[in-house]
Amino acid sequence: MREMVKLLSYIKQYKGMFTGGIFLMICMVGFELAGPLIAATIIDNHIKLGEGKILIRPILYLVGLFLTIKLMHAVTSYYAQIVLVSAGTRAIQQMRLDVFKHVQQLPIRYFDNLPAGKVVARITNDTESILQLFASVIPMFMVSILTIFSITAIVFYIHVWTGIVMLLFIPVIIIWGVLYKKYSNENNHIKRERNSDMNAMINESINGMPIIQVFNREAQIKNEFEKINDEYYDSASGLVKLESLTGENLADSIRSLVFAILVYIFASAFLGDTGALTVGLMYLLVDYITRFFNPLFNIISQLSIFEQARVAANKVFEMLDAEPEKEEGHALDTFNGNISFRNVNFSYDGKRDVLKNINIEAAQGETIALVGHTGSGKSSIINLLMRFYDPDHGAIYFDESDTKQIDKQSLRQFMSIVLQDPFIYSGTLLYNVRLNNEDITEEEVLKALEDVGAGPLMARLSDGIHSELAERGATLSLGERQLISFARALAFNPKVLVLDEATSNIDSETEQLIQYAMNVVSKDRTTFIIAHRLSTIQHADQIILLENGEIKEQGNHAELLALGRDYSRMYEMQMG
Numbered sequence: 001m002r003e004m005v006k007l008l009s010y011i012k013q014y015k016g017m018f019t020g021g022i023f024l025m026i027c028m029v030g031f032e033l034a035g036p037l038i039a040a041t042i043i044d045n046h047i048k049l050g051e052g053k054i055l056i057r058p059i060l061y062l063v064g065l066f067l068t069i070k071l072m073h074a075v076t077s078y079y080a081q082i083v084l085v086s087a088g089t090r091a092i093q094q095m096r097l098d099v100f101k102h103v104q105q106l107p108i109r110y111f112d113n114l115p116a117g118k119v120v121a122r123i124t125n126d127t128e129s130i131l132q133l134f135a136s137v138i139p140m141f142m143v144s145i146l147t148i149f150s151i152t153a154i155v156f157y158i159h160v161w162t163g164i165v166m167l168l169f170i171p172v173i174i175i176w177g178v179l180y181k182k183y184s185n186e187n188n189h190i191k192r193e194r195n196s197d198m199n200a201m202i203n204e205s206i207n208g209m210p211i212i213q214v215f216n217r218e219a220q221i222k223n224e225f226e227k228i229n230d231e232y233y234d235s236a237s238g239l240v241k242l243e244s245l246t247g248e249n250l251a252d253s254i255r256s257l258v259f260a261i262l263v264y265i266f267a268s269a270f271l272g273d274t275g276a277l278t279v280g281l282m283y284l285l286v287d288y289i290t291r292f293f294n295p296l297f298n299i300i301s302q303l304s305i306f307e308q309a310r311v312a313a314n315k316v317f318e319m320l321d322a323e324p325e326k327e328e329g330h331a332l333d334t335f336n337g338n339i340s341f342r343n344v345n346f347s348y349d350g351k352r353d354v355l356k357n358i359n360i361e362a363a364q365g366e367t368i369a370l371v372g373h374t375g376s377g378k379s380s381i382i383n384l385l386m387r388f389y390d391p392d393h394g395a396i397y398f399d400e401s402d403t404k405q406i407d408k409q410s411l412r413q414f415m416s417i418v419l420q421d422p423f424i425y426s427g428t429l430l431y432n433v434r435l436n437n438e439d440i441t442e443e444e445v446l447k448a449l450e451d452v453g454a455g456p457l458m459a460r461l462s463d464g465i466h467s468e469l470a471e472r473g474a475t476l477s478l479g480e481r482q483l484i485s486f487a488r489a490l491a492f493n494p495k496v497l498v499l500d501e502a503t504s505n506i507d508s509e510t511e512q513l514i515q516y517a518m519n520v521v522s523k524d525r526t527t528f529i530i531a532h533r534l535s536t537i538q539h540a541d542q543i544i545l546l547e548n549g550e551i552k553e554q555g556n557h558a559e560l561l562a563l564g565r566d567y568s569r570m571y572e573m574q575m576g
């Protein structure tokens with residue numbers, strides 16, 4: 001129910017539209033129920049079979065009224081639908097925006113165990129299911145409940161016994177609904193889980209397509225997907241079976257049973273001495289009884305959509321409830337570029353320290369190279385520097401401010417990063433360099449690209465910086481993507497630069513290009529480089545050799561060679 005309360009807060013924002021839609025629906029129900037009343041009046045008051053008279057004029061008048069009411073019913077139904085669907089779509093638009101905005105603010109830690117495809121499913125499929133709730137299920141529930149109450153009141157007024165029989169069936173139908181919900185819940189949960197699993201798998205397999213194809217994993221991946229798809233089918237068909245079982249067949253059976261009982265009651269009332277029922281009233285009762293059951297069955301048939309939307313809402317709100325990165329701490333107005341790690345310990349899972357007693361003093365403009373075997377903790381140092389995570393012990397200082405006390409956004413405005421596999425967004429080259437930051441002019445973007453040596457790349461693209469790049473830079477080489485990423489870093493003019501050197505075997509010409517770009521971008525900035533090729537960091541001010549999360553050696557190239565330990569051995573090996 002918690003999710004329903006939260007959904008209400010979204011409805012509240014568009015309460016004018018929702019109230020208008022509901023008002024139209026109330027009118028619609030009124031028009032619908034007025035029809036049989038007119039028919040009954042015609043039968044009882046204007047067709048006088050005993051006297052062999054049919055009063056044409058009033059009948060024509062009432063038929064005209066009947067047609068007008070039908071027309072009004074159609075018009076109110078049309079507008080109610082439009083208003084409610086628009087209000088629902090607006091509410092969902094807001095919710096989608098909220099989820100998307102919230103996802104941007106979630107700490108990196110949140111995504112450690114959450115595949116991207118699942119996040120996508122939350123923002124797209126789940127919000128779409130909730131739309132069904134606003135646009136069709138809730139309005140339909142309201143119309144149905146209103147119709148049920150109105151009919152019950154009228155029927156009680158006309159003939160109390162018929163009303164009592166009808167009311168007796170309401171608990172039966174409520175129990176039916178509760179049982180339905182119980183059995184459908186489980187299938188619904190599995191269905192949604194498998195749906196987001198499929199999304200996650202599609203997303204991962206598209207991103208990892210080259211690996212899948214090179215390692216001939218197509219069949220295995222297909223089998224894995226098939227398994228999830230089958231589970232999805234099983235839960236979906238379980239729901240369909242349940243719906244078929246509790247749907248029209250059962251509905252018809254109950255309706256027939258009620259009719260059988262009522263025919264008996266009617267017959268006694270009609271034939272009895274009391275003369276309680278006229279032909280017109282009987283027509284009215286039969287018509288209303290038929291209409292009485294339709295909304296009940298409509299509610300039941302929509303329960304599965306209601307359940308699906310409730311589960312979806314639960315998932316969306318779970319994500320919205322996830323604690324965003326805290327916006328606490330003061331702004332860092334000025335920063336010269338001095339960074340120090342003091343006695344830093346860090347663990348991702350709270351059990352195993354992946355960084356132990358790390359001490360680094362990086363003065364303004366210095367280049368610090370981090371080297372070490374895979375898993376030694378290089379990226380973890382960068383993760384702490386960017387404040388994707390915070391140290392468990394010790395602290396990191398920007399000039400003399402403890403980074404834990406500084407607002408993250410304010411801290412990151414001084415930093416740029418060039419990743420090993422640079423991310424290229426679908427959009428123009430211009431967009432990819434300035435990332436929509438209008439403070440960076442086109443001239444500055446052009447200059448940044450020229451400065452890092454991306455001139456030939458621009459010349460090759462037909463529309464220069466306005467050329468569209470493929471998603472993830474699929475049509476560019478790794479070296480070209482790196483250059484764009486360097487230009488991005490340069491255009492943002494950071495105080496601190498983080499470079500994650502490409503590990504792949506790039507050819508020596510590209511290496512030279514990248515080395516050149518690296519020198520341009522790192523000039524006069526405090527730079528942290530995760531280095532894999534020791535040849536590229538010989539001029540670094542400090543080289544830090546990590547092993548199992550600890551600093552083993554620290555000094556410049558000459559000092560570490562002179563030590564004659566691991567660094568010099570690694571260097572000799574790499575130099576052949």
Ligand SMILES: Nc1ncnc2c1ncn2[C@@H]1O[C@H](COP(=O)(O)OP(=O)(O)OP(=O)(O)O)[C@@H](O)[C@H]1O
Nearest residue numbers: 112348349354372373374375376377378379380381
């Ligand atoms: N998100 C994470 N959750 C849990 N453990 C992690 C996470 N990221 C890294 N680790 C672990 O932390 C340790 C240090 O990893 P880190 O990525 O810092 O190494 P690295 O030196 O950068 O390695 P590489 O050169 O291979 O990138 C490794 O044992 C790794 O398994």
